[in-house]
């Protein structure tokens with residue numbers, strides 16, 4: 001089987017030289033373990049942070065070790081009473097074709113209720129990030145204006161749709177006309193901005209005539225800076241991500257935020273989805289309900305083949321994905 005190791009701490013934008021694909025034996029499970037064949041690998045921007053050394057909310061990857069992320073797989077061999085051959089499971093597993101996992105580190109998913117890939121996207125980590133960040137911190141009310149950046153991505157596209165369900169006016173910022181058309185025509189966003197072709201501060205002023213009540217921050221940098229002058233009193237800013245700075249080689253500096261927050265009594269709060277792990281069941285249930293009622297839709301950009309896993313990851317920083325970026329390694 002093949003495995004993908006991190007062999008360098010990337011400086012700036014990662015490239016193929018930071019990774020190595022190696023051949024390895026397929027291990028056999030011991031008592032309480034299972035052998036899993038990889039079906040889908042989730043590639044995510046937050047993995048870039050784990051490639052750096054230093055303290056963060058998740059441990060950094062070790063050099064010359066296999067990269068891990070969300071994986072859906074199928075049990076090939078089980079030495080656990082809890083799992084049988086054929087079960088489809090979700091876990092944080094390696095970028096490899098087969099994995100050994102302890103029974104208490106994976107969970108079964110029902111791929112008859114929703115396609116298996118959805119447990120890595122709308123019903124999985126990114127859907128839950130949107131759900132808890134928006135509803136617990138953003139708290140959108142009917143008629144309010146919600147702005148979301150990274151709007152056509154896995155998290156952002158769900159944020160915008162939940163905000164619509166809550167009766168808000170939704171403005172999405174994304175990086176191509178294909179993406180902004182999707183948000184407007186398919187998902188019903190009220191206004192969209194292409195940050196690559198439009199002047200963002202001007203376009204935001206036009207798209208938000210009543211100011212901004214919630215800004216769901218996925219990208220940081222100049223886009224985030226452009227939203228702050230438009231905040232209404234008691235605005236809420238869930239700070240989910242700052243992808244525009246993940247590949248910076250020097251410290252990110254920008255306009256200071258304090259004045260805007262003080263003037264408007266706004267709340268800016270960072271979070272990680274892990275903060276809500278005890279409530280994942282509640283979030284997944286509500287998301288599944290909205291999905292089955294047709295109130296939310298989701299898109300996935302699926303790269304076929306294990307050999308293209310690194311490309312699929314690198315493509316996140318080029319904005320190639322619409323919705324959740326996944327790699328399909330095999331069939332169920």
Ligand code: NDP
Nearest residue numbers: 045153154155174175218219240241242243244272273319
């Ligand atoms: P996405 O599906 O949104 O993919 C990344 C997208 O980011 C790209 O498609 C691209 O879209 C955009 N992008 C890339 N580079 C830049 C840039 N320099 N400036 C602006 N936009 C850029 O990923 P996710 O939905 O998984 O993640 C979205 C954000 O949420 C990330 O910042 C991520 O780190 C964060 N996150 C945080 C979590 C938490 O627990 N706090 C959990 C999960 C994600 P475009 O074409 O529009 O540029």
